[in-house]
Amino acid sequence: MSGKRVLLALPAVLALSLSACGVAGGSSDDSDAQSTVSGEVKGEISFQTWNLKGGYEEYFNGLVKDFEEANPGTTVKWIDQPAEGYQDKLSADAAAGALPDVVDVGPEAAFTLASAGMLLDLSKTDAEAEANYLPKAWEANHFPSLGGTYAYPWYLNTGPSFFNTAVLEKCGVTGELPTSYDALFTAGMTMAEKCKSDASMVGRLPAIENFGSYGVPLMDEAGTTFTFNDAKGVELVNHYKELFAAGGLTEATLNELQTGEVDAFKAGQVGWLPGSSYTLKDLKETAPKIAETTEISPQITNDQPNMYIESLAVSAKSENTATAVAFAKFATDRENQLAFSQQAAIFPSAAGALEDEYFTKDDGTDETALRLESAKAVSEAIVYWPAAFSSKSVDYLREQIALAVLGKKDVQEALDESVEYANGNLPQ
Amino acid sequence: MSTPTLVKPVPPPTRQGRGGVGRTHDRWWAPWLFLAPALGIVVTFILFPFVNTLALSVTDATLLKPGHFIGVDNFVRLWDDERFRTAMTNSLLYVVCVVPVMVAAPLVLAALVNGGGRLLGFFRTAYYLPVIMSSVIVGLIWTNLLDQRGLVNEVLRWLSLVNEPVGFLSDRWLTLFSAMLVTIWSGLGYYMVIYLAAMANIDQDLYDAASVDGAGPVRRFLNVTAPGVRSTSALIGLFSSVAAFRVFGEVYVLTGGTGGLGGQNVTVTMLIQQEGTGLQAETGYAGAISVVMFVVLGGLLAGQLWYQNRGER
Numbered sequence: 001m002s003g004k005r006v007l008l009a010l011p012a013v014l015a016l017s018l019s020a021c022g023v024a025g026g027s028s029d030d031s032d033a034q035s036t037v038s039g040e041v042k043g044e045i046s047f048q049t050w051n052l053k054g055g056y057e058e059y060f061n062g063l064v065k066d067f068e069e070a071n072p073g074t075t076v077k078w079i080d081q082p083a084e085g086y087q088d089k090l091s092a093d094a095a096a097g098a099l100p101d102v103v104d105v106g107p108e109a110a111f112t113l114a115s116a117g118m119l120l121d122l123s124k125t126d127a128e129a130e131a132n133y134l135p136k137a138w139e140a141n142h143f144p145s146l147g148g149t150y151a152y153p154w155y156l157n158t159g160p161s162f163f164n165t166a167v168l169e170k171c172g173v174t175g176e177l178p179t180s181y182d183a184l185f186t187a188g189m190t191m192a193e194k195c196k197s198d199a200s201m202v203g204r205l206p207a208i209e210n211f212g213s214y215g216v217p218l219m220d221e222a223g224t225t226f227t228f229n230d231a232k233g234v235e236l237v238n239h240y241k242e243l244f245a246a247g248g249l250t251e252a253t254l255n256e257l258q259t260g261e262v263d264a265f266k267a268g269q270v271g272w273l274p275g276s277s278y279t280l281k282d283l284k285e286t287a288p289k290i291a292e293t294t295e296i297s298p299q300i301t302n303d304q305p306n307m308y309i310e311s312l313a314v315s316a317k318s319e320n321t322a323t324a325v326a327f328a329k330f331a332t333d334r335e336n337q338l339a340f341s342q343q344a345a346i347f348p349s350a351a352g353a354l355e356d357e358y359f360t361k362d363d364g365t366d367e368t369a370l371r372l373e374s375a376k377a378v379s380e381a382i383v384y385w386p387a388a389f390s391s392k393s394v395d396y397l398r399e400q401i402a403l404a405v406l407g408k409k410d411v412q413e414a415l416d417e418s419v420e421y422a423n424g425n426l427p428q
Numbered sequence: 429m430s431t432p433t434l435v436k437p438v439p440p441p442t443r444q445g446r447g448g449v450g451r452t453h454d455r456w457w458a459p460w461l462f463l464a465p466a467l468g469i470v471v472t473f474i475l476f477p478f479v480n481t482l483a484l485s486v487t488d489a490t491l492l493k494p495g496h497f498i499g500v501d502n503f504v505r506l507w508d509d510e511r512f513r514t515a516m517t518n519s520l521l522y523v524v525c526v527v528p529v530m531v532a533a534p535l536v537l538a539a540l541v542n543g544g545g546r547l548l549g550f551f552r553t554a555y556y557l558p559v560i561m562s563s564v565i566v567g568l569i570w571t572n573l574l575d576q577r578g579l580v581n582e583v584l585r586w587l588s589l590v591n592e593p594v595g596f597l598s599d600r601w602l603t604l605f606s607a608m609l610v611t612i613w614s615g616l617g618y619y620m621v622i623y624l625a626a627m628a629n630i631d632q633d634l635y636d637a638a639s640v641d642g643a644g645p646v647r648r649f650l651n652v653t654a655p656g657v658r659s660t661s662a663l664i665g666l667f668s669s670v671a672a673f674r675v676f677g678e679v680y681v682l683t684g685g686t687g688g689l690g691g692q693n694v695t696v697t698m699l700i701q702q703e704g705t706g707l708q709a710e711t712g713y714a715g716a717i718s719v720v721m722f723v724v725l726g727g728l729l730a731g732q733l734w735y736q737n738r739g740e741r
Contacts, residue, residue, distance in 0.1 A: 091707050095491050112707040116492035197576070197592060251598035252576045255689045269577070390708040399691035406690065425708060 043320040044075040045101035045327060050310070052104075052344075053080035059343050067330050074323050087391065094118055099315040101324035102331075105151060107140050107387035110313050114143060114150040115427035120314040121148035126325060132333070137349035140309045140383040144223035145426070151311035152332045153349035155340065158307035158377045159276035160370070161300050162283070166293035167271045171195035177297040181214055184272065184300055185239045191271060192248030200248050203261035203270035205401050206236060208394065212384025213301040219386050226389070226422045229415035237404055237411045244405045254402040266290055274300065277374045278345040280366060296370060299377055307381035309349065345371075347378045354379050393422040484715030491709035502716035511691060512717065515699040516724075518604060518679075522695065523672045523728065526608050530668035531661050534616050538623035539649050552624070556617035563614065567681025570610045571597065574682070597682055600692040607678040607693070614678075615671070619664050626660035627653060662736045666729060673725055676701070696721050 052060065064076045079100060081089050090109055093099045099118055113119050122129060123142070129152065130138050137153035163177050171191035178184040188201035208228070212218050216233040219226055243249045256264070265273040266287035273279065283291040299305045312328040314321065330336065337348035338356055348354065359375035362368055397418045404414035460467075485502055489495025506512045541551045558566060573579050574596035581593040596606045630652065638648045654661075676697040679688070687694035687702070694702070696717065704714030 087706050091491055091705065091709065094707065109707055112492065118492070250576060250593075251595045251689060255598060255684065255686055257684060257686065260684065267577075391706060392702070392708050395686070395691070395702070399687070403690040403692075408690065 039320075039322040040073075041071045041323045041326045042073040043323055044077060045318065045320050045324045046077045046079055047102040047327060047331075048079045048081060048100035049104045050081055050086045051083035056340070056343055059340060063331060063336060067327055070330075071323070071326065074327075076327055097317060099317065101315050101318040101320065102328045103313050103315065104154070105311055105313050107151075107309060107311070107383065107385065108390060110141055110151045110311060111143055111146075111387035112390065112427075113313065114146055114148065118316055119150040120316050120318075120321065120325070121150060122152065122314075123147075123149040126329075129329065132329075132351055134349050134351060134354075134379075136307075136382045137309055140387070141311050141313075143387055144221075145388065151313035152328045154310050154312050154332050155337065155344070155346040156307050156309050156349050156378050156381075157276050157278075157346050158305055158374055158381050159274065159279060159299065160373055160377065161297045162265070162273040162275045162279055163295050163297055164265065164268060164271050164273075164290060164293055165295050167199050167268055168201075171199055171271070173201075173271070177295060178272075179298050179300060181236070181239070181300060181302055185243060187271075188243050188248045189246055192243060192246040196247040197250050199269055199271065200243075200250065200253065201271045202240070202243065202249060203253060203264045203273065204256045204258065205240060205254055205398055205405070208386070208389050208397060209306045209384040211236060212382075213299075213303055213306045215302045218384065219388070223386070223388060224426070226386070226419045229412070229419040233415050234411050237401055237415065240401070241405045241407075241411065249405070251406075254405055272300075276345070277347070277371060280370050281345065296366075296373065298373070305377040305381040306384045307378055308385070309383050347375055388426055389422055390425045393418070393425055396421045481715045481718050484712050485719045487712040487715075489710075489712040489715075491707065491711055495712050498712070502713050503720070505713065506716055506720060511694060511699060514692060515694045515696045516720075518693060519673050519675065519696045520724075521604065522608060522611075522675050523669055525605075526611055526672040527665060527668045529612050530615055530619055530672075531665050533612065534619035534664070535623050535654065535657065535661065537616060537620045538627060539653055541620070542624060542627055552620075555620055558614040559617040561614065563677035564681055566610060566614050567678055570606065570613075571682055571684075574606050598689050600688065600690075603682060603688050603693045604679075607675070607682050610678045610682065611672065611675060615668070619668070622660060622664060623657055626657040630656035662732070665736075666732055669728055669732060670725060673721075673728065 047064070049060065060078055060080075064078055067076055068074050087109065090099075090103070090105070090113075094113060094116070099113070105113065110119060114121070130149075133153045134156075137156060138149065141151040141153065142149040161177070161179075168174070168177075168187070168191070172194040173187045173190050178187050184201065191199065191201045206214070208218065211228045211233055214232065214236045216230065216236060217227045240249065244254070253264075261270065262273065262279075262282075264270040266283070268290060280291070280294075280296070283294060312332055314324045314328050318324045332350065334348070334350035334353050337350045338353050338358070340346070341348045341353070342358060347359070353359075354375050359372065362372055400409065400414035400418045403409040404411045484495065486497060486499060487495025488498045488501070537555055541548045541555065571578075575581070576593040576595070576598070578596075580596065581590075584590045584594060594602065596602050634652045634656070635648055638652050643651060674697050675695050679693055679695050680698060683693050687698055700714050700717050700721070703710050703717065
């Protein structure tokens with residue numbers, strides 16, 4: 001072939017070769033994850049957290065140092081990703097087959113990564129670890145449809161209800177603060193009559209965890225089909241529809257995400273905020289006048305309280321699996337979780353950690369009262385959000401409920417379509 | 429009698445040996461060498477992604493799993509997808525409403541601010557300012573203005589023009605028209621500058637002749653300026669059509685990234701972003717939407733070019 005032809009052929013070859021490696025849309029399915037972990041605890045691993053560098057750098061540097069000292073010959077490279085775009089970062093790493101050895105994930109991300117064979121199945125490699133964690137926390141990373149458990153539980157969060165009593169009184173709600181959904185909706189209707197769009201009780205449409213705490217069965221036992229379109233689910237959405245018709249929900253509310261709900265509460269436009277153990281501090285710092293008229297009350301639920309969980313998963317493709325597993329267990333053990341929970345407004349998932357006096361002894365301050373109340377809720381709470389309910393399904397459910405509340409779609413039809421969409425997004 | 433030849437005949441040029449033409453032939457690769465950097469960029473960042481998108485569109489690929497060939501299944505699914513129909517309606521409506529304004533309004537503005545003087549210079553700068561602002565900043569400014577408790581609603585209530593706040597950012601159509609307003613507001617200055625450049629090329633004699641014939645400013649604008657920048661108008665029509673159909677930033681920011689109440693304001697590009705990003709990304713399906721978008725946009729441009737050429741003939 002002449003030089004001219006070779007040069008002319010180069011772009012075509014480049015395009016073809018690039019397309020050959022790009023069509024896949026991701027790395028190949030690696031279903032043969034390690035069945036057991038063997039090897040020495042040595043070598044370098046990467047450890048990725050989500051938005052924790054800002055206030056907890058000292059804690060994590062100490063954690064890494066302690067581990068390296070306890071395990072000579074190991075190096076832990078700590079990487080912290082900013083809050084924004086964490087899922088995108090995980091996506092990029094996962095698609096490139098370059099997931100960090102130990103990675104901070106929620107159950108939903110863990111489920112997706114595990115479905116693609118990218119996480120170590122702990123039920124095969126470290127089944128005894130289950131005893132070291134709260135049963136409900138361990139269960140959150142057990143995925144029946146995949147038949148395994150894919151992450152070590154790390155920190156938990158839950159929170160009581162925050163009520164702006166000034167707004168409530170202005171809109172005719174007096175007496176005991178609501179603790180159940182029925183009481184909440186009744187109070188919401190009272191506010192609607194008195195205040196209309198000036199202030200409302202609810203600042204956001206129900207999410208999947210609200211369906212759970214309302215008493216709606218979310219999935220079947222096998223974890224293969226969603227079931228939240230039953231009569232109870234329809235009943236919950238109908239409450240919101242009635243509230244909207246009475247003027248107790250604005251159109252803007254139907255499109256709000258969590259940040260919008262918090263902002264509306266801080267602006268005195270919403271009476272109820274389902275918060276976390278961090279909320280009180282945040283209110284005192286950013287909306288002190290609202291904090292003055294805010295009262296804390298138990299979480300609104302018809303069943304057990306809801307909680308959220310972050311976990312540490314180990315990449316199935318780690319070159320130092322033994323080291324990665326050892327570090328994940330080290331970071332999530334009782335001592336280190338307790339130390340972390342005393343610095344951050346979170347709760348430990350390690351067995352017995354909630355019995356520490358930090359979570360049981362009252363010193364008379366608002367902050368401690370909130371911590372004790374939340375810790376009590378955590379010990380009873382469950383993670384309602386099914387790991388298989390993807391973020392796309394979250395958006396779809398919100399959109400469908402909004403259409404139903406607006407009257408543009410029948411409530412049953414909206415929930416049926418949401419269930420169908422969520423089922424369609426389950427890994428095949 | 430023959431006369432001696434004084435001029436030596438020049439031999440015909442040869443493609444052999446080391447002559448000038450032959451040297452050019454030896455260096456056939458020289459132009460390719462100059463083109464190589466640009467070609468490399470085009471192939472890597474345009475041609476390859478395009479071919480890859482075409483290939484993805486006929487697979488069931490997700491971000492984390494390789495795809496299998498599924499023929500036209502993704503396109504059949506699109507046909508039944510209510511969100512895709514909504515997105516296509518919104519994007520096409522955007523083109524229909526925004527493009528005529530983008531073609532006409534900057535021309536009027538350009539005619540108003542064309543000329544010397546500090547005052548006109550100030551207005552030219554003022555109209556151009558939104559162009560240099562990030563679309564996110566523009567979106568945030570307008571979000572604060574049009575929010576239920578924003579400045580516009582407060583003024584309307586203060587003037588007793590409305591009892592309840594107007595849902596500029598919650599009603600489906602008002603949200604879409606608000607986004608169009610933002611697009612037009614931020615794009616006017618850019619196209620105005622293009623028109624100003626085109627107007628500088630119009631022969632001043634034409635204006636003088638029109639004035640002598642008794643034409644006033646409006647008549648001069650309609651009979652001299654507008655025809656004089658006709659090809660520029662066509663170009664702006666093409667540019668703004670592409671931009672309008674691909675609208676993302678304005679709608680994304682005004683709806684807080686949700687695609688509006690019930691997802692009713694989602695546009696085609698937003699749908700591609702929603703389907704094609706994140707851990708649960710369906711890259712195959714997102715590829716199919718992109719291909720349809722390419723075809724629609726291509727058809728739109730071909731139609732405009734055909735119409736323009738027909739007019740010129």
